[in-house]
């Protein structure tokens with residue numbers, strides 16, 4: 001046990017070192033004084049159209065990322081301070097800051113990606129630079145302190161997500177170095193595994209039991225826009241470090257340590273579930289507003305389990321699950337399997353979701369899956385058969401009684 005412990009320690013330490021090497025350090029200066037400094041790792045998941053389907057790619061912020069000095073600023077001439085990072089041919093990530101005197105926050109995040117870069121976006125049907133913006137980023141810290149978040153934080157954008165980890169950043173800096181005082185993000189302070197030296201997963205247990213039902217929701221402009229109750233079991237097939245044969249792992253999401261984020265749009269709602277820093281599962285719901293129908297159209301998974309040779313990634317953006325009518329929720333108490341690709345599927349238990357048209361934070365009347373309807377049919381059929389038997393017995397008894405009565409009379 002001590003050997004495996006120390007081995008796990010070495011692997012964790014090694015991964016932490018690699019993580020540090022992979023993080024990039026960027027700063028914005030004006031007149032020799034630094035106003036924004038960031039040390040972070042980021043991973044983007046971007047969906048784009050090809051001629052005949054939709055692809056999703058993973059892009060990580062490379063070490064060669066630099067600051068675009070022309071577009072970055074300390075905000076000394078009236079604008080807001082911003083850090084614009086550029087990488088590859090025409091890709092960029094921008095963070096704009098604002099403050100109210102006691103707190104500073106990321107007012108918005110801008111991601112630009114160049115579909116003409118065929119090495120990243122093979123067979124893209126579009127071309128040129130696409131810009132997507134999110135203004136609900138949730139990065140906030142006290143003035144004169146460094147924002148610290150080692151855990152994965154995911155921000156949903158149109159057709160993309162941005163995930164940050166191993167992040168330390170500060171804006172409106174009083175000196176040229178990150179302030180020693182830290183504002184730690186909630187994910188770090190609630191997750192015991194997310195300390196600076198243990199950014200990678202503890203070995204995941206394989207519980208065969210039914211997963212606990214999680215209760216997830218999203219808000220938009222202060223009101224609830226997505227409700228989801230569900231137990232989720234991930235079925236992942238991957239190549240472990242120690243063997244050259246693929247193994248299959250069943251992993252239950254633990255709602256107690258799963259964080260939900262995402263965004264609600266008019267026709268697209270994205271729910272991102274992050275379990276500690278090891279699992280990031282995204283659900284993309286699409287509304288067809290002419291047909292007034294919605295469905296689960298895409299699922300992506302990023303997982304980084306300790307015994308995986310490389311981070312696991314699976315995605316399918318052309319799914320047709322959980323179909324329901326706008327104004328209703330979708331319910332399936334029975335176990336349902338959502339196949340994503342040959343290496344990944346999800347078993348859902350006790351599921352109830354409503355990704356569109358939520359009013360007053362309540363589920364609307366549910367449309368139930370066929371399996372539940374079938375299960376409801378069983379007691380009805382059994383009941384009908386029993387009622388039939390009782391009726392037949394009764395009729396037989398009455399006929400028998402009448403006959404014997406008649407027989408008695410004829411004597």
Ligand SMILES: *[C@@H]1O[C@H](CO)[C@@H](O)[C@H](O)[C@H]1NC(C)=O
Nearest residue numbers: 029030031032033034076176
């Ligand atoms: C910035 O620092 C350099 C070297 O310390 C100095 O020569 C230069 O005058 C400074 N510039 C400003 C605008 O303070």
Ligand SMILES: *[C@@H]1O[C@H](CO)[C@@H](O)[C@H](O)[C@H]1NC(C)=O
Nearest residue numbers: 047048049050054126158159
């Ligand atoms: C792909 O094409 C469809 C139909 O033209 C469009 O609705 C969708 O937004 C496109 N997706 C992306 C990622 O550009």
Ligand SMILES: *[C@@H]1O[C@H](CO)[C@@H](O)[C@H](O)[C@H]1NC(C)=O
Nearest residue numbers: 050051052053054055123318
């Ligand atoms: C899309 O088209 C390409 C080339 O035309 C083809 O190789 C690929 O199999 C097609 N994919 C699907 C999902 O139809």
Ligand SMILES: *[C@@H]1O[C@H](CO)[C@@H](O)[C@H](O)[C@H]1NC(C)=O
Nearest residue numbers: 089090091114116117118129
């Ligand atoms: C987008 O990528 C293409 C191909 O690499 C390149 O020619 C073009 O200059 C890039 N666009 C921008 C704005 O950098």
Ligand SMILES: *[C@@H]1O[C@H](CO)[C@@H](O)[C@H](O)[C@H]1NC(C)=O
Nearest residue numbers: 099100101102103104105140
């Ligand atoms: C800044 O915003 C925070 C949170 O919204 C609030 O608690 C604080 O009082 C505000 N400070 C000032 C100086 O307005």
Ligand SMILES: *[C@@H]1O[C@H](CO)[C@@H](O)[C@H](O)[C@H]1NC(C)=O
Nearest residue numbers: 101102103142143144174175
């Ligand atoms: C931040 O530090 C600067 C310089 O040390 C100081 O002038 C300022 O009042 C501090 N601000 C806050 C909100 O503590």
Ligand SMILES: *[C@@H]1O[C@H](CO)[C@@H](O)[C@H](O)[C@H]1NC(C)=O
Nearest residue numbers: 080096097098107108133135
């Ligand atoms: C981002 O926020 C800054 C500061 O509030 C603002 O000046 C800028 O216009 C915003 N950009 C976008 C694209 O919303």
Ligand SMILES: *[C@@H]1O[C@H](CO)[C@@H](O)[C@H](O)[C@H]1NC(C)=O
Nearest residue numbers: 220221222223225264265266
């Ligand atoms: C957000 O809420 C405010 C106040 O309730 C409202 O004025 C505004 O139009 C809303 N914005 C959106 C995009 O719904």
Ligand SMILES: *[C@@H]1O[C@H](CO)[C@@H](O)[C@H](O)[C@H]1NC(C)=O
Nearest residue numbers: 235236237248250342345347
């Ligand atoms: C997990 O996936 C594999 C491969 O698709 C399948 O054979 C197996 O039955 C699945 N297990 C469960 C419990 O869903």
Ligand SMILES: *[C@@H]1O[C@H](CO)[C@@H](O)[C@H](O)[C@H]1NC(C)=O
Nearest residue numbers: 211212252253254255256257
């Ligand atoms: C989650 O928390 C609840 C209440 O605190 C507890 O009853 C339950 O056992 C926990 N579940 C797991 C998987 O730890």
Ligand SMILES: *[C@@H]1O[C@H](CO)[C@@H](O)[C@H](O)[C@H]1NC(C)=O
Nearest residue numbers: 286287288289290291292293
């Ligand atoms: C929406 O539904 C209508 C009617 O069922 C269908 O004709 C149309 O193609 C659908 N739109 C999309 C974007 O799937």
Ligand SMILES: *[C@@H]1O[C@H](CO)[C@@H](O)[C@H](O)[C@H]1NC(C)=O
Nearest residue numbers: 316317318319320340341342
């Ligand atoms: C994605 O899902 C669709 C519908 O379930 C399926 O036909 C397709 O094969 C899946 N794609 C991959 C890459 O597995």
